[in-house]
Amino acid sequence: xxxxxxxxxxxxxxxxxxxxxxxxxxxxxxxxxxxxxxxxxxxxxxxxxxxxxxxxxxxxxxxxxxxxxxxxxxxxxxxxxxxxxxxxxxxxxxxxxxxxxxxxxxxxxxxxxxxxxxxxxxxxxxxxxxxxxxxxxxxxxxxxxxxxxxxxxxxxxxxxxxxxxxxxxxxxxxxxxxxxxxxxxxxxxxxxxxxxxxxxxxxxxxxxxxxxxxxxxxxxxxxxxxxxxxxxxxxxxxxxxxxxxxxxxxxxxxxxxxxxxxxxxxxxxxxxxxxxxxxxxxxxxxxxxxxxxxxxxxxxxxxxxxxxxxxxxxxxxxxxxxxxxxxxxxxxxxxxxxxxxxxxxxxxxxxxxxxxxxxxx
Ligand SMILES: *[C@@H]1O[C@H](CO)[C@@H](O)[C@H](O)[C@H]1NC(C)=O
Ligand SMILES: *[C@@H]1O[C@H](CO)[C@@H](O)[C@H](O)[C@H]1NC(C)=O
Ligand SMILES: *[C@@H]1O[C@H](CO)[C@@H](O)[C@H](O)[C@H]1NC(C)=O
Ligand SMILES: *[C@@H]1O[C@H](CO)[C@@H](O)[C@H](O)[C@H]1NC(C)=O
Numbered sequence: 001x002x003x004x005x006x007x008x009x010x011x012x013x014x015x016x017x018x019x020x021x022x023x024x025x026x027x028x029x030x031x032x033x034x035x036x037x038x039x040x041x042x043x044x045x046x047x048x049x050x051x052x053x054x055x056x057x058x059x060x061x062x063x064x065x066x067x068x069x070x071x072x073x074x075x076x077x078x079x080x081x082x083x084x085x086x087x088x089x090x091x092x093x094x095x096x097x098x099x100x101x102x103x104x105x106x107x108x109x110x111x112x113x114x115x116x117x118x119x120x121x122x123x124x125x126x127x128x129x130x131x132x133x134x135x136x137x138x139x140x141x142x143x144x145x146x147x148x149x150x151x152x153x154x155x156x157x158x159x160x161x162x163x164x165x166x167x168x169x170x171x172x173x174x175x176x177x178x179x180x181x182x183x184x185x186x187x188x189x190x191x192x193x194x195x196x197x198x199x200x201x202x203x204x205x206x207x208x209x210x211x212x213x214x215x216x217x218x219x220x221x222x223x224x225x226x227x228x229x230x231x232x233x234x235x236x237x238x239x240x241x242x243x244x245x246x247x248x249x250x251x252x253x254x255x256x257x258x259x260x261x262x263x264x265x266x267x268x269x270x271x272x273x274x275x276x277x278x279x280x281x282x283x284x285x286x287x288x289x290x291x292x293x294x295x296x297x298x299x300x301x302x303x304x305x306x307x308x309x310x311x312x313x314x315x316x317x318x319x320x321x322x323x324x325x326x327x328x329x330x331x332x333x334x335x336x337x338x339x340x341x342x343x344x345x346x347x348x349x350x351x352x353x354x355x356x357x358x359x360x361x
Pocket of ligand 4: 161350
């Protein structure tokens with residue numbers, strides 16, 4: 001009951017379409033493997049539900065203890081309980097509405113609407129061209145000096161074989177900055193400066209990947225192990241967009257890794273490669289905020305909507321049967337969007353699997 005329900009806002013904001021891009025079939029074996037894994041994972045649903053609800057409750061408690069200044073202080077029913085009693089002469093009882101209804105109607109409507117389908121195995125999608133196989137720092141705050149809207153990521157990891165949260169697996173994340181650049185890759189290949197986005201086909205909308213030319217940059221990249229509750233939390237900024245791609249955050253999950261002296265890590269076995277997304281309605285609102293409004297392609301190609309994502313990545317991220325939800329569940333951190341957002345998501349991964357990025361596109 002603590003945070004404004006963003007879904008409600010999105011109803012107002014959204015001009016989203018549920019139309020999905022044409023599906024690229026995988027080979028039959030890949031589809032079968034994925035389908036079997038997902039079927040095996042369905043029984044996790046109740047575990048996922050209480051897992052995410054528990055995290056949201058813990059966050060609300062922290063906020064109440066003064067951790068984050070809050071909307072909830074203004075609008076929680078407790079805050080106004082005494083006032084309502086006074087107005088009603090103490091006659092107000094539970095379930096009874098205050099005659100004018102105004103105070104109670106400010107209370108956010110739904111608190112824990114959990115993504116029930118998130119219990120299925122998170123599908124593997126391409127890691128894309130901007131991963132650095134070495135040098136991602138082990139840290140929770142990946143923002144460095146990048147300007148943008150505060151975004152906290154609350155990423156839960158559940159083992160689809162046991163339905164239990166997976167502690168101590170390394171969650172590696174990387175994303176573009178507010179105007180759509182990846183650290184280390186500021187400019188196109190010299191011979192491709194005038195390249196236009198590909199028209200038609202699988203890669204429609206995409207440019208060739210920018211090469212890594214600034215080797216020391218690490219902003220908006222980092223990895224952190226899940227805690228004993230199976231959750232890795234990060235502080236970052238909301239990502240910006242670039243040509244051909246829906247707004248997204250990349251992730252990898254390593255059950256095995258070794259910390260290095262210099263603060264980064266050596267990756268061992270890889271058990272998940274995925275991408276997380278945001279509702280188009282919220283993307284749309286943030287597009288207008290500085291510095292997102294400075295995106296160099298704002299007035300030309302603009303942001304790619306989720307349903308138009310190139311390489312079918314948004315669609316593929318829902319899994320072959322569309323049962324996995326790769327979209328962050330967002331809540332406001334304060335009373336207004338500029339105070340930042342927290343995004344919750346739960347991945348179902350197979351901790352004993354070893355992936356080789358065979359979906360690399
Ligand atoms: C959640 O999903 C599972 C598996 O599909 C289903 O059995 C269950 O009824 C769903 N629960 C709710 C509350 O929708
Ligand atoms: C740390 O060491 C790794 C592996 O040698 C290297 O790739 C990375 O760039 C180093 N990072 C820093 C900050 O020196
Ligand atoms: C994003 O990174 C690019 C490349 O380093 C930089 O030119 C741009 O100013 C950054 N965007 C913001 C909002 O700082
Ligand atoms: C997890 O991966 C292991 C090893 O590849 C495999 O044997 C098992 O069937 C997988 N389980 C699920 C539920 O996907």
